[in-house]
Amino acid sequence: MTLSGQSRVVPIGAILAHHVLPTLQRAQKFPLRISCIGTASYDGMDADGFDHIVTIGECPSPEEAMSVASRRIAGGDVRVGTDHMLRFRPRIVVIQDCDQDLVLVGTIRAGIILWQQPVASDAEARQIVTEASKLRGAAFAASGRGEHGPARDYRYRASQLEARLVDALWRETATELLRLPLAA
Structure with missing residues (x-):
């Protein structure tokens, strides 16, 4: 009987860190x-x-x-x-x-x-925050000009981007x- 070189034992610490602790955190x-x-x-x-x-x-x-x-x-x-x-x-x-x-x-x-x-990384999250901030700035400017419909549309587009910021x-x-x- 030979053991495959492919079998891999995962250390208990890795199992705890990657599976058990996040589950316990979410449960709270x-x-x-x-x-x-x-x-x-x-x-x-x-x-x-x-x-x-x-x-x-x-x-x-x-x-x-x-x-x-x-x-x-x-x-x-x-x-x-x-x-x-x-x-x-x-x-x-x-x-x-x-x-x-x-x-x-x-x-x-x-x-x-x-x-x-959801975003795949913190770097992607930062990009979305930057884009959404620009849209919210445009919404603020439009609202200041009394353009409430376009301002709402800018805010909605920003919210759509921010929806990925899980x-x-x-x-x-x-x-x-x-x-x-x-x-x-």
């Missing part, structure tokens, strides 16, 4: 909160709309949070309050842990959440979740 960050960012406006007054955040709920796992968010968005079941004249146009769904770190973010198109791939602790989990057929 539950429940996850689901929010929706969008534009609220009264019937027939879309030009006077304003940015608004609606809390959808809390969940014990990222998978369940994705499922709840998808059902609520697909069913058009996200409202600002009890005022039936106030309409809400959802644009972005955000899943955060109890420390408000980003777990996963998705943009909304035609009642479907398009979950965003906390480093959650990046691997988010990437794995987006590989699942359920996430498509």
Whole structure:
């Protein structure tokens, strides 16, 4: 009997550092909160709309949070309050842990959440922060000129970029979740 030169024993310290400790750290960050960012406006007054955040709920796992968010968005079941004249146009769904770190973010198109791939590295995250800061600067300038529609569009584009800024602790989990057929 010969042993293959390919067999490899992984040191217990590496297993602890790469698998057990991150899992324990994530376990301390539950429940996850689901929010929706969008534009609220009264019937027939879309030009006077304003940015608004609606809390959808809390969940014990990222998978369940994705499922709840998808059902609520697909069913058009996200409202600002009890005022039936106030309409809400959802644009972005955000899943955060109890420390408000980003777990996963998705943009909304035609009642479907398009979950965003998290950044792969800190260098990529820095590039996104730089680009988003430029867009937010353009939004501030447009708002100062009274151009509220374009300002909102700049802020939305910045938010779309920032959607990829998942906390480093959650990046691997988010990437794995987006590989699942359920996430498509």
